[in-house]
Amino acid sequence: MSKERIKIAPEMYDIMPPEYQDLVNRATYGKEDRGWKDIGTTKELIEEHSLCAGCPESMAFRYILASLPAPEDTVMVGSTGCTSLVFPMVAVHNIHSLFGNQNAIASGLKRALSVRFPGKVKDVVVLAGDGATVDIGLDMTLQAWFRQEKFTTICFDNELYANTGGQESGLMQKGFVAKMAPVGKQFDKVRLPEIARESGCHYVVQCTVSKPSLIEKVVRNAVLVARELGPTYLQLYTPCILEIGKNSMEGLQEMRDSEKPTERFAYKEFVSEPAKQFLAELAAKDKERKAASKQLAGSTQEA
Amino acid sequence: MAENKSVIGTKNKKGQTYTDTWQLMNEAPRTPSFYTGSEVIKEALRRASCDVMIAYPITPQSEAAALIGELFAEGYIGDYFRGESEFAVMSQCAGAAFGGARVFTTTAGPGTMRAMENFPMWAGARLPIQMIVTCRGINSPLSIQPDTLEIAYLLNTGMLVWHAETAQDFFDWILKGYMVSEEPDVHLPLALCCDGFFVTHTKDVVNLTPADMCLPPYDPYRSPVPCMDMECPPVRMMRDPFIMKSNYISYATHASWQQEVWAAVERSRKHTIKWLNGLIETENADADVLIVASGTAVSQGREAIRLLEDEGMRVGLVKVKALRPWPGEEIREATKNAKHIFVPEFNVTGWLAKEIKASIPNSERVHAGPRVCGGMTMPPEIIVQEIKTALGMKSMSLAGRGS
Ligand SMILES: Cc1ncc(C[n+]2csc(CCOP(=O)(O)OP(=O)(O)O)c2C)c(N)n1
Ligand code: SF4
Ligand SMILES: [Mg+2]
Numbered sequence: 001m002s003k004e005r006i007k008i009a010p011e012m013y014d015i016m017p018p019e020y021q022d023l024v025n026r027a028t029y030g031k032e033d034r035g036w037k038d039i040g041t042t043k044e045l046i047e048e049h050s051l052c053a054g055c056p057e058s059m060a061f062r063y064i065l066a067s068l069p070a071p072e073d074t075v076m077v078g079s080t081g082c083t084s085l086v087f088p089m090v091a092v093h094n095i096h097s098l099f100g101n102q103n104a105i106a107s108g109l110k111r112a113l114s115v116r117f118p119g120k121v122k123d124v125v126v127l128a129g130d131g132a133t134v135d136i137g138l139d140m141t142l143q144a145w146f147r148q149e150k151f152t153t154i155c156f157d158n159e160l161y162a163n164t165g166g167q168e169s170g171l172m173q174k175g176f177v178a179k180m181a182p183v184g185k186q187f188d189k190v191r192l193p194e195i196a197r198e199s200g201c202h203y204v205v206q207c208t209v210s211k212p213s214l215i216e217k218v219v220r221n222a223v224l225v226a227r228e229l230g231p232t233y234l235q236l237y238t239p240c241i242l243e244i245g246k247n248s249m250e251g252l253q254e255m256r257d258s259e260k261p262t263e264r265f266a267y268k269e270f271v272s273e274p275a276k277q278f279l280a281e282l283a284a285k286d287k288e289r290k291a292a293s294k295q296l297a298g299s300t301q302e303a
Numbered sequence: 304m305a306e307n308k309s310v311i312g313t314k315n316k317k318g319q320t321y322t323d324t325w326q327l328m329n330e331a332p333r334t335p336s337f338y339t340g341s342e343v344i345k346e347a348l349r350r351a352s353c354d355v356m357i358a359y360p361i362t363p364q365s366e367a368a369a370l371i372g373e374l375f376a377e378g379y380i381g382d383y384f385r386g387e388s389e390f391a392v393m394s395q396c397a398g399a400a401f402g403g404a405r406v407f408t409t410t411a412g413p414g415t416m417r418a419m420e421n422f423p424m425w426a427g428a429r430l431p432i433q434m435i436v437t438c439r440g441i442n443s444p445l446s447i448q449p450d451t452l453e454i455a456y457l458l459n460t461g462m463l464v465w466h467a468e469t470a471q472d473f474f475d476w477i478l479k480g481y482m483v484s485e486e487p488d489v490h491l492p493l494a495l496c497c498d499g500f501f502v503t504h505t506k507d508v509v510n511l512t513p514a515d516m517c518l519p520p521y522d523p524y525r526s527p528v529p530c531m532d533m534e535c536p537p538v539r540m541m542r543d544p545f546i547m548k549s550n551y552i553s554y555a556t557h558a559s560w561q562q563e564v565w566a567a568v569e570r571s572r573k574h575t576i577k578w579l580n581g582l583i584e585t586e587n588a589d590a591d592v593l594i595v596a597s598g599t600a601v602s603q604g605r606e607a608i609r610l611l612e613d614e615g616m617r618v619g620l621v622k623v624k625a626l627r628p629w630p631g632e633e634i635r636e637a638t639k640n641a642k643h644i645f646v647p648e649f650n651v652t653g654w655l656a657k658e659i660k661a662s663i664p665n666s667e668r669v670h671a672g673p674r675v676c677g678g679m680t681m682p683p684e685i686i687v688q689e690i691k692t693a694l695g696m697k698s699m700s701l702a703g704r705g706s
Contacts (some may be wrong), residue, residue: 005535072533074533075531077398090537091537092533097421101391101394104386104394106398107386108395108400108401108406109399109401111382111384111402112354112382112398112403112404114382115355116403139391140387147384
């Protein structure tokens with residue numbers, strides 16, 4: 001989408017809502033090197049949300065939206081769950097249809113956009129809960145990967161069904177006592193990152209959302225690899241503070257505790273050979289570009 | 304943004320000329336061809352300027368779905384693949400339609416039921432997907448035989464539902480269906496149903512439009528809701544998501560949207576009448592006795608009428624083409640003089656008879672039968688017998704035939 005499309009006619013300017021004016025004037029559509037550092041100085045692509053106060057999903061949303069490489073040409077696909085409370089306030093096109101069918105929607109969507117806009121960048125990014133990704137939607141998650149569909153799947157892993165009140169999910173830890181797991185969950189946390197690797201994902205990362213710079217890096221990589229090569233998967237720990245009995249301020253610490261090297265959310269990454277090569281080329285180009293702009297800045301200073 | 308008008312008269316990459324649909328359907332020359340129903344579906348799709356077709360095998364639509372794959376290989380369809388289940392396929396169709404594509408799929412029986420959660424979603428999201436339903440049994444024990452029970456489940460989804468009698472209906476209605484579905488004041492999915500095997504697997508002479516003419520492409524920017532392609536400003540859809548809210552505004556919004564979907568079904572009426580030349584067709588509707596039917600039951604009704612004519616009895620016929628929008632007024636008018644109305648159906652519950660009873664005065668005139676199911680055929684003789692028995696006339700026992 002060209003930025004011209006969102007411009008407001010001067011005659012209409014004053015009647016447009018201030019948040020839309022702000023979006024036109026200060027959002028980072030089309031900005032090269034956009035990232036988490038834009039948060040606070042530019043208009044974010046999320047207006048407000050009705051998640052619980054302090055819910056780490058809200059941080060994750062902000063970091064992801066700040067890090068999409070081309071939000072002006074990105075369509076997101078959600079699913080039912082706490083994330084569906086946020087999507088109506090997100091300033092990229094997004095689709096909610098049913099619970100668990102997100103990777104099927106994204107498959108059809110990506111193909112339609114490829115037919116309609118050949119040769120143009122149109123990124124598709126799925127963002128759904130662990131129940132949607134691993135339980136009710138598992139077949140569609142995996143089949144999209146088997147088919148090598150060119151989009152990114154992001155799972156907000158809060159290890160339970162938050163939106164329906166904290167029931168057991170496949171990504172819950174073994175032994176955790178929850179609704180519908182009255183004597184503790186009987187089986188292990190599903191190893192979806194490993195399954196993703198075996199299913200053909202080219203770039204797989206599991207981490208928490210404690211560090212915005214890390215989220216920026218993995219989101220950017222995941223979207224760019226999906227655009228060029230095939231499916232990518234991010235599993236992000238976004239603890240449901242409400243259901244695990246934490247206060248609003250305690251989400252960050254919970255993530256830091258769980259990402260220690262011996263803990264279940266220790267950083268994990270699988271990259272296919274073609275993706276390694278692609279990312280190396282990308283890094284080299286980035287370096288070149290940065291050096292060139294530094295040189296340019298230096299020479300203008302001299303003049 | 305695509306402008307349909309500008310492409311009329313130009314050629315697509317297969318050398319087909321984008322042709323005004325009215326001209327294509329009503330004025331272009333027709334060639335009689337001897338084809339199976341499945342082949343007819345393929346030929347319609349060849350001319351449909353379809354962007355995405357998604358397939359899944361289930362008898363009796365597998366052949367048609369595979370033949371469309373051949374069309375894709377020849378370059379007539381933008382993209383085509385086999386999904387992993389009907390539930391997934393219908394969601395993939397939704398994704399493609401959200402992205403602004405003209406979408407086609409086919410299913411049947413258990414496939415329709417497996418995918419059911421998607422259909423009210425399609426309607427609510429205003430996705431003009433076309434789905435062919437080649438009806439078959441849905442009950443246990445497993446059956447692949449013709450049975451139209453699944454149509455009853457589609458009637459309350461908010462989809463348009465048409466019921467084709469012949470392969471010729473099928474050919475014409477696939478192309479016309481997009482014209483109705485894609486109208487900005489409609490923009491709803493269409494379930495185009497037929498009775499499996501009877502239509503799909505039999506050969507018939509069908510008059511085809513020229514293969515080098517095709518429909519104008521779908522223009523997603525005529526949709527009443529934004530196309531999800533990031534080519535128009537991303538609106539903030541709502542201040543708060545209504546889903547979890549327990550307040551009057553939330554309820555009112557959901558209620559008014561459901562009403563709007565059904566209002567769109569109503570608004571499709573004028574377009575459907577234009578393209579299908581009426582929601583019903585009648586023959587001798589002034590007769591005391593009428594047969595009202597849809598699908599292949601219409602053909603069987605015609606045969607029964609011929610048999611009765613031989614015996615000097617005059618029976619009229621009402622062919623119901625569209626089930627949604629429901630031709631209540633047309634049926635009321637067509638049956639106003641009838642003393643007896645027979646509704647032969649290929650399903651156990653008699654959903655068509657129920658709909659008719661709810662639409663006309665003096666509904667005791669409706670005889671909900673004969674009904675066959677589970678793949679049983681409906682010889683015209685049993686319709687004759689049903690009529691004669693109900694009217695207190697003597698009829699030959701069927702078992703004694705030929706003895
Ligand atoms: C077909 C269907 N089954 C069940 C539900 C109820 N449901 C809504 S959200 C949800 C759980 C979501 O869990 P998850 O995907 O982990 O997201 P979270 O809310 O935890 O972020 C369930 C079971 C539904 N909406 N649709
Ligand atoms: S219920 Fe849990 S996951 Fe949902 S918004 Fe609240 S804290 Fe976040
Ligand atoms: Mg969850």
